[in-house]
Amino acid sequence: MTNILFDALFARHAQNEATFLTLDDGASLSYAGFVKRVAQLAHAIVSAGVSPGDRIVVQAPKMLDTIALYAAAVQAGAVYLPLNTAYTQSEVTYFIQDASPALIVCDARNEDDIRQIGDTPVRTLAPDGSGTLSQAADGLPDAFDTVPRRAEDLAALLYTSGTTGRSKGAMLSHRNLLSNARTLTELWQITDQDRLIHALPIFHTHGLFVAMNTALLAGAQVRFMAAFDTGAIIDELPKSTLLMGVPTFYTRLLDDPRLTKDLTAHMRLFVSGSAPLLAETHAAFEARTGQRILERYGMTETNMITSNPYDGARVAGTVGFALPGTEVAITENGKPVADGEIGMIETRGDNVFQGYWNMPEKTAEELRENGFFITGDLGVKDAEGRVSIVGRQKDLIIAGGYNIYPKELEDVINEVDGVLESAVFGMPHPDFGESVLAAVVLEDPELTPEGIARAVEPQLARFKRPRRYIVLEALPRNTMGKVQKNVLRAEHA
Numbered sequence: 001m002t003n004i005l006f007d008a009l010f011a012r013h014a015q016n017e018a019t020f021l022t023l024d025d026g027a028s029l030s031y032a033g034f035v036k037r038v039a040q041l042a043h044a045i046v047s048a049g050v051s052p053g054d055r056i057v058v059q060a061p062k063m064l065d066t067i068a069l070y071a072a073a074v075q076a077g078a079v080y081l082p083l084n085t086a087y088t089q090s091e092v093t094y095f096i097q098d099a100s101p102a103l104i105v106c107d108a109r110n111e112d113d114i115r116q117i118g119d120t121p122v123r124t125l126a127p128d129g130s131g132t133l134s135q136a137a138d139g140l141p142d143a144f145d146t147v148p149r150r151a152e153d154l155a156a157l158l159y160t161s162g163t164t165g166r167s168k169g170a171m172l173s174h175r176n177l178l179s180n181a182r183t184l185t186e187l188w189q190i191t192d193q194d195r196l197i198h199a200l201p202i203f204h205t206h207g208l209f210v211a212m213n214t215a216l217l218a219g220a221q222v223r224f225m226a227a228f229d230t231g232a233i234i235d236e237l238p239k240s241t242l243l244m245g246v247p248t249f250y251t252r253l254l255d256d257p258r259l260t261k262d263l264t265a266h267m268r269l270f271v272s273g274s275a276p277l278l279a280e281t282h283a284a285f286e287a288r289t290g291q292r293i294l295e296r297y298g299m300t301e302t303n304m305i306t307s308n309p310y311d312g313a314r315v316a317g318t319v320g321f322a323l324p325g326t327e328v329a330i331t332e333n334g335k336p337v338a339d340g341e342i343g344m345i346e347t348r349g350d351n352v353f354q355g356y357w358n359m360p361e362k363t364a365e366e367l368r369e370n371g372f373f374i375t376g377d378l379g380v381k382d383a384e385g386r387v388s389i390v391g392r393q394k395d396l397i398i399a400g401g402y403n404i405y406p407k408e409l410e411d412v413i414n415e416v417d418g419v420l421e422s423a424v425f426g427m428p429h430p431d432f433g434e435s436v437l438a439a440v441v442l443e444d445p446e447l448t449p450e451g452i453a454r455a456v457e458p459q460l461a462r463f464k465r466p467r468r469y470i471v472l473e474a475l476p477r478n479t480m481g482k483v484q485k486n487v488l489r490a491e492h493a
């Protein structure tokens, strides 16, 4: 038995002296050097008590040892569970209780908060290398016997919220991750001649799998940026060939007058995903740079599902064709609809996850016995098979590529003393695409929006917090008693 993910992405680079990562301070590391660091970290996590199949929770800054820790977890046969660095202690507590990890790796600055959560062993990472995990790894051997795994064994557990408001852990196998990386690398023609500008966070599918796994598979160079910064990207464009980002990346670049055709002349491909790219952004980017952004569509549970073509028409406002090896069906009540008709987007293939951690009933609701996963996105397919997303059945706000589930926020706001009920909804936002608003009905007329904002702060990561609270006498409801968020959106535009 082998470890297909580790072998394909990492082990085969053991002798590869080509540059892999270039960091913000200009330091760079070869592929071979990276594989050695991964082995040291694999020893470090095993010494900390991690066995094959164990979960490792990681809420750490974007730095070399964090991405190496992902590889180390795969090499040690563990399950990598990355968390958004913006999550508060209260949010992290839920993930730890649900996933019962054998080890938590956190930002050294949060160590005290994280230790309060329970008695799981904790190690730390810090950008200056002073974290306890980095320090422990430094003295350890730079070779490690890779733990064999079956293709269906889990490599990662990524939490994604749902209509229930509670996050669900999407179980991703070695096959899920490797098959999608292979498909995308081939389709987008990524090679060892590419240099990727990596400015996405590495705790979500987009930055961790779509961007990193394809670069690793191809042996490409990665300009690994700790955070998104328009100016830094402008500086890198002339030296790079590939950028992957959320639509906000592209609107921010367009806001900068330095973005020109000359600046991007060396670039081969711009990819957008995680949220809808406005057709006007696509057009403006082409007008300014001559480059047509390639939009693709995916989900945490399914990896990437569709993509516009590399060769051939990239049509603005569409997400392209089902990826090779991935089926897409548009259905109503589970039955395929005719081409051109709107329905639920469903997908089947090696891309589709293994189910939700500890939630067999949720898994059964969304993953059909015939293997099709029900995305919750509404779409339409034309006669050629080109897919457009026209809406979402799930109540979801996407701000800057981050998913925000109104139900989760409403549960928190409704708990605030003096609030009777609330309805959270999204409004168009020029930078983030959408932003979060909350309509509240008060029990206590003295309660102010500032008071509510203060009360929810400890429980909600910054990016989720409503930007504005609107106090109403009552929420608009239809005859069935359901809150009409379309009415709220229309009235507060």
Ligand code: MCA
Pocket: 199, 200, 201, 204, 205, 206, 207, 228, 246, 248, 249, 273, 274, 275, 297, 298, 299, 300, 303, 399, 400, 401, 402, 403, 432, 462, 463, 464
């Ligand atoms: C930052 N803020 C946000 C967001 N980002 N608020 C709402 N939504 C956001 N996405 C808040 C900050 O906390 C701050 O709040 C204020 O906005 C201003 O922050 P700013 O410095 O302008 O933001 P930034 O740090 O530059 O971040 C913007 C960003 C970032 C670079 C676009 O949000 C980002 O990296 N997004 C990518 C998300 C992503 O990777 N999604 C993929 C997951 P305050 O003013 O209160 O301090 S989806 C996925 O994986 C699926 C499968 C897929 O298809 O890809």
Ligand code: AMP
Pocket: 160, 161, 272, 273, 274, 275, 276, 277, 295, 296, 297, 298, 299, 300, 301, 319, 375, 376, 377, 389, 392, 398, 403
């Ligand atoms: P997540 O829950 O983070 O996995 O986000 C997945 C959701 O992001 C999908 O179900 C879609 O609603 C949305 N999404 C991803 N890519 C696109 C895209 N290119 N256009 C529109 N929505 C997208």
